[in-house]
Amino acid sequence: MLELLGTIGGNALGLPGILGLALGMMTRRLWLGAAMGALIGVIETLLFAGWQIAHVEALELMIAVVVGICAGSLGCLIRRIGATA
Amino acid sequence: MAASPENRGWIRRLWSWIWTPAVAFSSGFLIIAGFLAGILFWGGFHWTLELTNTEEFCTSCHTMETNLGEYRETIHYNNHSGVRAICSDCHVPHEWNHKIKAKIMAVKDVYHELAGTISTPEKYEAHRLSMASAVWKKMKASNSRECRNCHNFDYMDFTLQETRAASEHQRAIDNNMTCIDCHQGIAHSLPSDYLETYQKVTEALDSKTPGAAHQQVAENGEQIRSFLTTRTDQ
Helix, strand or coil, X not given: CHHHHHHHHHHHCCHHHHHHHHHHCXXXXXXXXXXXXXXXXXXXXXXXXXXXXXXXXXXXXXXXXXXXXXXXXXXXXXXXXXXCC | CCCCHHHCCHHHHHHHHHHCCCCCCCHHHHHHHHHHHHHHHXXXXXXXXXXXXXXXXXXXXXXXXXXXXXXXXXXXXXXXXXXXXXXXXXXXXXXXXXXXXXXXHCHHHHHHHHHCCCCCHHHHHHHHHHHHHHHHHHHHHCCCHHHHCCCCHHHCCCCCCCHHHHHHHHHHHHCCCCHHHHCCCCCCCCCCCHHHHHHHHHHHHHHHCCCCCCCCCCCCHHHHHHHHHHHHHC
């Protein structure tokens, strides 16, 4: 449980959360925002696993991707509400 | 958004203020202001986080003083090269995401401090093995990441090491072993039955990640420890 919360927090304050949000803010297309967030999640997990697929933990990957998707979608919503163009 | 302003609560007014395009400020002004605010905020955040990495912070809880005392007797506190490893060097990762994770998980420390889980020496000793297991589990799973922030097999000159250390380290490389497999109790006292527990911890981890299984525990833990202790006491 703690492990899970910690991983989520680490991701939300890390690349998936922050870069995901920023990328999401660049598009009005929800699916694109979410997809970019997810991609950042994958990249970050790989990065911290030293680019070795064998070192990737399924749960960590999943959490990073989910956090990325949430951040990307949120960024996209911010774009939709907060920009006139 | 056309409702008359008087009818709206302050939350809704704030909400629409946030999302209405700014009239008085240029985009450049807003970007620069946001950038500066971001730097200040992040700097402050990071600084606060670093404060929670100091020895003073860790030992501000008296329950952590048992470990402080034990650790002060060891080589990581005082040594001939004058490099010190403090609590956070061994217990808090450097990598951002692992660090945030560790800090969030440490919230349970606060809970247990309030609940008094380890408030007396007797309770501490009763609980030590389970706490140590938690640390071992983390270190084993991360290939002793925190040790490797300072030490590395690649940087070791085996010809300068004691023969036994060099050959054990060669064995460690060959068998894919990690620092904590042999160096338990490097900074704190160990309960007498620690090796069995350590074995259980690693077996549980191994069964989760098949293929990593090996006989990965030092055969002569006692000897390593007594050797290292006598050396530190010099």
